Amino acid sequence: MQKVYADMPGRLPAIDRIHLHIKRGEIFGIIGHSGAGKSTLLRCVNLLERPTSGTIRIDGEEMMRLDAKQLQAKRRKIGMIFQHFNLLSSATVAENVAFPLKLSGMGQAKIQARIQELLELVGLLEHASKYPNQLSGGQKQRVGIARALANHPDILLCDEATSALDPQTTNAILALLLDINHKLGITILLITHEMQVIRAICDRVAVMENGLIVETGNVLDVFLKPQHAVTKDFVGQVSDFTAQTSSAHLDVPSNSAAGTLIRITYVGQQTYEPILFEIVKSTTVSFAILQGTISAMKGVPYGQLVVRLTGGQPGDTELVIAKLRQEDIDVEVIAQ
Structure with missing residues (x-):
């Protein structure tokens, strides 16, 4: 039209x-x-x-x-x-x-x-x-x-x-x-x-x-x-949590340890479940939550976290990301 x-x-x-x-x-x-x-x-x-x-x-x-x-x-x-x-x-x-x-x-x-x-x-x-x-x-x-x-x-x-x-x-x-x-x-x-x-x-x-x-x-x-x-x-x-795709736009400490920076998006009941903790504890990876928010839209809960993954055996970081995605969680790698 x-x-x-x-x-x-x-x-x-x-x-x-x-x-x-x-x-x-x-x-x-x-x-x-x-x-x-x-x-x-x-x-x-x-x-x-x-x-x-x-x-x-x-x-x-x-x-x-x-x-x-x-x-x-x-x-x-x-x-x-x-x-x-x-x-x-x-x-x-x-x-x-x-x-x-x-x-x-x-x-x-x-x-x-x-x-x-x-x-x-x-x-x-x-x-x-x-x-x-x-x-x-x-x-x-x-x-x-x-x-x-x-x-x-x-x-x-x-x-x-x-x-x-x-x-x-x-x-x-x-x-x-x-x-x-x-x-x-x-x-x-x-x-x-x-x-x-x-x-x-x-x-x-x-x-x-x-x-x-x-x-x-x-x-x-x-x-x-x-x-x-x-x-x-x-x-x-x-939203205090804008969808920037570059680590340069994120309000994270300049002295943060090296590692892989990821954005995790939860939707629905998984927002309230300790999925990240359960997955990470099965590896040698450590994680730090740098930003996070939980809210709801028309009764549907959702949340976003910016997380830095550090340490671990070779391949463990990739394993954490893969397991998160297997749980139907959206994971975006922001920086490595």
């Missing part, structure tokens, strides 16, 4: 060569710096921006072939929440949530029941009669989420939905989105410039730069083994 704006200098594509398949029920993140093209890509999904070339299929239906009436009906099944909330300032919380329901022709009794259901879901039932200027930023975004869910959408598009919020409120909104995904099975496509957002709730991620997708994959894989320079930059936002 490609999108070119007629007034862009040199008619350079805002997005180009975009190929994405998003699975039903997953939370998919798109991350990039300002101007990377992520907002354009998101708005192409529901044809708020019409691609210059390419196709968009939702549940096998080609969006660009729909007539105006069909497109309107399809858009009702695609909710959208925005960075700056886009609430009606002269309408109450309940009226803001009711707005898309009235447009769809729902009866008043059903609208009232749906409002109560949605406000209860987002934790705002007691604020139904308030106006947006009486709400905090997090509460406004909860109204936006309730409104986006009004017509039982299959897909929820999130356009920098937490960028205007403080960190504590951001975490609360992300927890709400994760809860909605679990309870309703709704597919969530979000864009952000914050790796913490991706790390907190996304299953897979695409990294954008200059209108192109430069890297994509499962969040844990991309986080632990970023390939592109811009991905490494984003990972560095939330």
Whole structure:
């Protein structure tokens, strides 16, 4: 897919060569710096921006072939929440949530029941009669989420939905989105410039730069083994353990003993098991842990260690590395 704006200098594509398949029920993140093209890509999904070339299929239906009436009906099944909330300032919380329901022709009794259901879901039932200027930023975004869910959408598009919020409120909104995904099975496509957002709730991620997708994959894989320079930059936002490949970049003592420097990556339950100790003690090798971290992503624990292996009989260091890899542990030799 490609999108070119007629007034862009040199008619350079805002997005180009975009190929994405998003699975039903997953939370998919798109991350990039300002101007990377992520907002354009998101708005192409529901044809708020019409691609210059390419196709968009939702549940096998080609969006660009729909007539105006069909497109309107399809858009009702695609909710959208925005960075700056886009609430009606002269309408109450309940009226803001009711707005898309009235447009769809729902009866008043059903609208009232749906409002109560949605406000209860987002934790705002007691604020139904308030106006947006009486709400905090997090509460406004909860109204936006309730409104986006009004017509039982299959897909929820999130356009920098937490960028205007403080960190504590951001975490609360992300927890709400994760809860909605679990309870309703709704597919969530979000864009952000914050790796913490991706790390907190996304299953897979695409990294954008200059209108192109430069890297994509499962969040844990991309986080632990970023390939592109811009991905490494984003990972560095939330990790004290950046994926540098040279010993010169590692914060290790200059007087460290000679030996083999390796990076070990654990994923899952093996993170908490003494695998390295058990393997090393069966050899004459000694080891020192120079750096290390343990964390979790969507309930999956992971850890990384930088270890210096020293001493031992000839071949023992290679044996340790081989045995670690036999345990399905990723081992990278940084320096020898």
